[in-house]
Amino acid sequence: MSPGKTASLQLPSFLHGTYRSVQQKVKREGLRCAEQYRKEGAFPSPRQLLEVPLGEVVVVQGVVDIQHERPVWRLYMVSEVLRDVWEALDWEDSSSVRDAYEASFLETAWGALFFTLARMGAVSAERTARRLEAVLRFWDPLECARYLFKKPGAAQTLEELMVDSCGWAMDAWSPELEGPVRARLESAAKRMERATREDCLEAILRQMPRALAAGHDLKHRQVLADPAFQRERLTMLDTPSFERVSGACTSELLEKLYDWDHELGLQ
């Protein structure tokens, strides 16, 4: 954190506690949010925000939250608020509700980080740019905490977290840059924001080898690895399907590779 800055990170109080207590608090918050959304078409801000002490750990992914009994910040459980909102609204229009919820809370530090990591909906260039820009806006306060993301015992700095979670965006969209993560993310976000379909295509093709490497059980590797094959298949995608891969996110590309692998197997 830059010296002289007084930024501190604030998180909603309903995200702190043991797993069970957070679950209960989040359920109440979900009902409250659903109520207001139903009446006014908008989500309420959290009633109480608490300052996170410098260096305190925030759990940002459920799969590494192995110790449910420890009281800790459980940012990943924002997904349960959304779930309770959906439930209260009887699962109608879940995409619109989700997008509205995200739009509201991208304006907060906690929402910016949560939605950047959650990658809900289509992981498009445009949506990712918005998410990254939100994190960048709140970079200083977010630097105050440490994060549990991939490994249960190893808390990371914001920078390390962003490399782990959004490294794919930097590799795809600002590959030539070195240096501070913040700068690389800024560059990637700008490019993603104004990317044309052809720009996205180029970024995807650049990232395909990385996705292929991650798919160790793909059966038709030789065909799948051919850029001509990839380009041909990508250009055939309809708009919603292309949108899902347009950000060039590794897991989305890998999903497509498995699809194509399956289709090749059927021939």
Place this chain on the structure above:
Amino acid sequence: MNGGPAVVAETTGPTAGGQASGPTVQGYNVPGRNPDSRMPWQLFLGGASHRLIAYMYSVHYPDTRAYYNKEPIAAIIGETSIGRASLLLPDERQLRPDITDITRRVLFEIKPWHEQGLLEGRAEASTYLTALNRTILIGRHFTGGTDFHGEILIRFARGQYIWRLEWRTSEPGVTLYRWTRSQQRLESEAAAYEAGQWTDLSVEELHQYGGWVEKAVQDMISRREKLATVSGAMGLVIDLVGETARVVLWGALMGQLGTSTGARQPPAQGGGQVIPFPTRPAPTAPPAQVPAAASMPLSH
């Protein structure tokens, strides 16, 4: 001495006495154990086992988008937009698969390693697949996952035995797990590993796991991740402080050591450590047939 305590696993939250509470908890009763029995010690730690195995799945498939540990299908569809959540029947929305891998379009149900677990797992996997596949708009349908197996050695605080969590996907979509322990009391995990004396475990299976871990480790290295190295061993260190698990095992250990059973107090310094262990070279022979689930006799 009348064997170990009957224990019931709890999925979440601290509980005095280690008893299950609430209708949502999955309980697996362990019958009182005959000390003369050669039956492996089977402990069903419910939530802790699920969380550990799910974590290991995420290690094995690091670039996959997957949902773990009881996220409802409606929410999974709602978050990913691969389908339409409103296509689910009302009683399907809250179904919660143990592992839902969106990228590879496979799912796994994690169950205890016995006949009942296998049957339940099979039925649940089938139900979950039907529900999920009802909603799909983008990409392939889901199928039952295969080829997911492994093990973790765990030493609990003050425990003199090394515990082993092992899992195998015995049929598509059904991953069975079991706990066993080292036959002897051992001071160190390295000794336990070298001794290789696990109840109900073959050396061949140890070799299989070594190869699997080596692969996972190599995957991690290829992503430039740092690994803890402890005197030449490579592996994972996880602090397992499941309070209920602690209570259950402490009671079980006390029973096994011949002191009064039913000790319910957790140890003053709780917790445990997942033990790193030396990698072995990958087996040159093809892996052995995944064992069918062992059936548990109803009384012994």
